[in-house]
Amino acid sequence: MLKIKKYGAIDIGSNAVRLLVANVIEEKNKEPQFKKSSLVRVPIRLGADAFVSGKISEANTQRMLDAMQAFKLIMKIHGVERYKACATSAMREAENGEEVAATILKNTDVKIDIIDGKKEAAIISSTDLNQLIESDATYLYVDVGGGSTEFTLFSKGKIINSKSFKIGTVRVLNNTKPENKALFKKVQKWIEENTSDYKRISLIGSGGNINKLFKMSGRDSGKPISYIYLNAQYQFLKKMSYQERISELSLNPDRADVIIPATKIYLSAMKWSGARKIYVPKIGLSDGIIKSLYFNKL
Structure with missing residues (x-):
């Protein structure tokens, strides 16, 4: 029935x-x-x-x-x-x-x-995330929002550590450069300290911006994006004006500005954890x- x-x-x-x-x-x-x-x-x-x-x-x-x-x-x-x-x-x-x-x-x-x-990180982790995680692998899960970003380290199917930082796309746009630099330093320290004992880490990214970047990549569902591709996309997007991102890439006006700081957060997390690829399942809060x-x- x-x-x-x-x-x-x-x-x-x-x-x-x-x-x-x-x-x-x-x-x-x-x-x-x-x-x-x-x-x-x-x-x-x-x-x-x-x-x-x-x-x-x-x-x-x-x-x-x-x-x-x-x-x-x-x-x-x-x-x-x-x-x-x-x-x-x-x-x-x-x-x-x-x-x-x-x-x-x-x-x-x-x-x-x-x-x-x-609580936000706990709710998100109750999604189908466990189905994506291989039992013998290590992942850094990164959920980028407008005001905060949640980081969760998984290894061998278990949560090792989790932390929420006040670094989000809208906040980065509205903060001064020194404020953003200090925030990124805190995130860098946490990621490096928590991932230093693990090899071959992959990222799992969630949030509207990484979903849009994945769609733009043309990748098949379940296939990861490489660090090299994401960095090239970041440089490409930075060279375009806000208006060009809307008219030429068909981004929504409220996506065309925040996609830049969002991409920077994902790239930074990959760099500091040593991850070379990011998986993008369509999951969120x-x-x-x-x-x-x-x-x-x-």
């Missing part, structure tokens, strides 16, 4: 807000299958508020209210039975983050959980929310 359940996940990031609707297919004596049904992404750059002025603006609060109302209607149309909304570093660091969450709850009945970096909801971990 086949059963299909519908779950929703709202990921409130620093660069964009996403709604994922997924079908969970249950069949007797089989593992449940998780299939994406709908993904809606809206470019509300909360990080531009939180990391510059320290608070979410009235304009973006209203946009958030509109987005949550729209998401509720979309989930109603899909017949979603359970959903969860999680906010990351922008809402976490904004001095009025809790206030904005309370306003949204009052006006839309959508409850937003503002989660810390450790919203996928983790769906699985955590289904297994009652949230």
Whole structure:
């Protein structure tokens, strides 16, 4: 007997807000299958508020209210039975983050959980990541967001260490060069200290920017991108203007600027860990929310 359940996940990031609707297919004596049904992404750059002025603006609060109302209607149309909304570093660091969450709850009945970096990494790691990890290999998992980046070292199928750093694409764009240099130094130290005892490390990358870079590469699903290719792409993108990235590469306006610092973060992680290739499975916080909801971990 086949059963299909519908779950929703709202990921409130620093660069964009996403709604994922997924079908969970249950069949007797089989593992449940998780299939994406709908993904809606809206470019509300909360990080531009939180990391510059320290608070979410009235304009973006209203946009958030509109987005949550729209998401509720979309989930109603899909017949979603359970959903969860999680906010990351922008809402976490904004001095009025809790206030904005309370306003949204009052006006839309959508409850937003503002989660810390450790919880974010734990939710993401509950995805299908384990299916990608070879039992005898070592991987550095890197999830680049708008406000923070989560690093997790896996070896022989087990988590060795995990750390969240306040280095994200929107934050890098808005910080001064000395601030960014200091942040990159902290990340370098952590990666080098934690990977020094391991050989032949590969990266696993997640986030909208690495997904876009993978798509641009034309690689088959499951095939890695090399350090050499990613570095060449980085140099190519840097030479183009913001307008050229939009008109010639068809990048969304809110992707065309952040893709540069995102690529730099992935390249830096590869350099400091000695990784020569990066795998790009399509997983992220919203996928983790769906699985955590289904297994009652949230």
